[in-house]
Every structure is written in C-alpha cells, then in structure tokens.
Amino acid sequence: MMPHEIPDIEPLLKRLTLANTRRTYRQLIERAERESWSYGMFLSVLVGEEVAHRRQTRIHRLTHRAGFPFVKTIDEFDFSFQSTLRLNLLGSILSPDFITDGRNLILLGKPGRGKTHLAVAVAYRHIQNGFEALFVTAAKMIDQLSAAARDGQLSAILPKFTHPPLLVVDELGYLSYGNDAANMLFHVVNDRYLNGRSMIFTTNKKLTEWGSVLHDGDLAAAIVDRVLERGRVILLDGPSMRSRHLALDHDTASMLPVEPDRISGNYRPDFPGHRPPLEPPKS
Template sequence: MTKTVQLLQEQFRHLRMTEVANELPVLLRNAEKMSWTYQEILQEILTYELKRREEKNVEKRLKWARFPYYKTLNEFNIEEQAALSTRQLNQLRELNWLDQQYNIILLGPPGAGKTFLAIGLGIDAIQRGYKVVFSTMGELVQLLKTEEYIQKSKVQLKRLREADLVIIDDLMYMAMDQREANLFFYLINHLYEQSSIIITSNKGPEQWVELMGDQGITTAILDRLLHRVEVIQLNENDSWRLKHRSTIFN
C-alpha cells in the first residue's frame, strides 16, 4: 500500500468516513480495473459509506432490541395460520400501523406463533429504521422495580421509552402486586400515543384484571392500549413449536 493511499485513508477517517477508509484499497483497485470515471468513483465511495453505515445502524438496533432469537417473517408459514391471511400479513408488514401509533395484541395458546410474529414485525421495523425493544413481562416488571438503583435497568428502560415499537411478550406470565401494577401503568401511560406496542398473551384483555389485581388500574391500562388497536387471535388448536420441533426419530 502506497503512502498516498494511507494518507487518503487517514483523511477519510478524519472526516469520519471510516468504512470507506477501511475499504479504500479495494475500491481503488476496482476503479482501475473497471476504468471508472471520476464521477463513478465518487458515487461508489459515497454509496459504500452510506450502505455500511446503515448496516451498522441496523446491527446496533438489533442488539438494542434484545430479541430472544432472530427469525424473519419470510420464515413464517402463513398457511398454518387460519386466523391470518397473506394479505393481512402483508398489510402488517407495510408498518402503516406503526406510523399511526396503533397497538397490536396477539392472542393464542402457547406455541401458536405469537412471539415469532411479534419478533418478525420487530425485525421488519428495524430494517426500516425504527427503534424497537423486546421484553418479556417478567423481565419488564423486574426492570421497573430496579430502575431507581440499578444503572443497567435505567439504561434499558430509557431505550424502551424512546423506542418506536415496544414488544411485551407473555403478558399473563405472572400476577403483579399493587406497586408493580402501578409501575406498569406509568410505563403504558408514557408510551401512549408516542410509541406502538405489541403485546402477546394467552388470555384476552377481559381477563387481564387477574394479572393486575386492581380493576381501576386494569381499566386505565386498557383505555390506553385499546384506543387504537388490532387484536389478532391466532390458531387455538395448532402449536407452531410442535409442528416444527426437532425429533430424534427418522
């Protein structure tokens, strides 16, 4: 590598174009091989930098989302979901509901594909530039209870409150005491008409008072969640996990 190329790399880094700086020798070889014009060279350099920056931003948003696994909706077999048509799934993937701060409630028994669908929509949103945070209900309650004295909880909740989409998985996982229900209400109230929320649950909203333990708090939470919402009841009799389980038998 010549000193001229090294100097150019240093200058690109000074301009905070680190991706181009790292790839510059390859870009220059391609320019010579393909006989690019000056305009084509500039275009390739800028396109490469912008592409790599967006890829890194996506990687960062995926890390912050804290998904338990990575599965896109391209892997979701819509034919196994009688409650959801291909057209409806495509409408969900357009994310117009996210721009309008609509919420989505995914209902169904364990293994029906609720979490898979929620994560898939979250990944789509991240690919489109939105900030997404995923949390199980149990993890979320623990974060809320420890926010005052644990820095990690404070950081994670700050990201959650600033997210465009918040996914809360397994809402009926655990019952809450009065303090926990209050903390959850304050969070939902903060997100109201600011972010979209996807909730997965094996019980409908009419049964959530069992979780909250307080009719007043439950009503206040539901008022905010159900103001603009799409409720999707996934198949009751089919378990996605059972259909796609690994087996020791041939």
C-alpha cells in the same frame, strides 16, 4: 505521483470517520481503472457502499440493544399453520407508518402459536426501517418497575421502557405478578399512549381476563383502552409449533372478545381511531 499510483488518503478518511471507505477505496480504484468507470460512477459506488455498511452496522447495533431472545424475520414465519393470518394482511403493521403513527398490536393465542416469533419479526422489520425497539417480558418489566418504585427510583427507570419508538412486551399473563402490577404497567402504557409511541403485546389471556391477571380490573381496562385506541388484535390459532406432532390442540377462536374479522379482533380492518366495544353489536 506516478500516473497509476494510488494516493494515500487514509488519514483524511479516518478524520471523516469513513471506516468502510478506508478499507475498500484502493480496491475500488483498481476496479474502476480496469473497467474504465467514469468519475461519477466511481463516486456513486464508493458512497453507496459506505451508506450500506453504515446501515448494516446500525441494524446490528440496534438488534443487539433490543434484547431479543432470538432474531427471526417475517420470511421465516410459517403462515401455513394459521387459518386466517396471511403475510399480505400484515402490510400496515410492517410499514414505517406503524411507528410514526404510534399504532399498537396485541398478538393473542395459546402457547406455541408463534406470537413471540411474530412480535420479534415485526420489531426487527422496524429496526430495518430505522427505528429503535426494546423487547422485554411482562414479568421482567413489572419486576424492575416494582423494585425501582420501592427504592423511590421509578422515575429514573421509566424512560428505559417509555422512550424507545417500539416496545415489545412478551408473555403478558404467563406468570403471576405482584399486587402493584397494573399500576406499574399503566405508568408505561399511559406515557407511551400520550407520546404516540408504539407497543406490541403478546398474551395467552383474553383481554377481559387482564384485570384478574394484573389484580386491578379498572386499571386493566384503562390499559387495554389505551392500547386499542390506535391498535388491533390478531389471533394466532392453528397447532402449537412445539407440539403439533402430538395433535393436542383445541380451537382458540373463543379467546377473542369479539367475532374476529380476517386477522383482527376488531371489527374494522384498519387501525381505528377509538377502541372498539368488547362485545359485538347486536343485529
């Protein structure tokens, strides 16, 4: 081999499944020679680029698998229309601890307030943190579970909704559901609760109205109880993102079952160990 001849190591890289390194190693060798890199510097850059490529590939794959209706980031969310919600108040929700601790989140507000955008953005951040996520509307999930139950296949489909580290259930309360809705949803929530897996719900209904939405007050209360034991409620107010130019909006604070703190429907700013009461304590 001549002094500056680049060795053909592609068969070895292919065997090691180092796809990105196969594409870039020749250019990196040439650059290293031009810039007089040390062996350590060359190896560091080579391995670093392979790791970065694999991370981006994984993010792309998990994002596609999550089933988002669109991809939005936290940076794209317009906090200026929210009266209390600010980016710096979402720190614990965006950290990996949100998933590893099995925490939950309910985003509450009238249509058009950005609930789905925020839910997708939080889920996408956790995909970037290395966790899998699944996005599904409440209507679609309940319909699939009900159909499977009628066919005697409920246990076969449940893992689809119970196994991902993060499940986003969108638009709870927007559409009507069958009489078994509470039972179907409870199967998912209870399994995830017992296994410490995180959930995010978006809803336009007060938590006290979930019973009428799901046709079973007792099961709805049990669902809310499990979600909020390690969860919090965030109220999204302000004008509708879709129709704010029409000035049609009214106050949304009455949607919370309690007096809101800075961003949460709970009294405590951090994720509680037990569900807070639905009524504020009397002074």
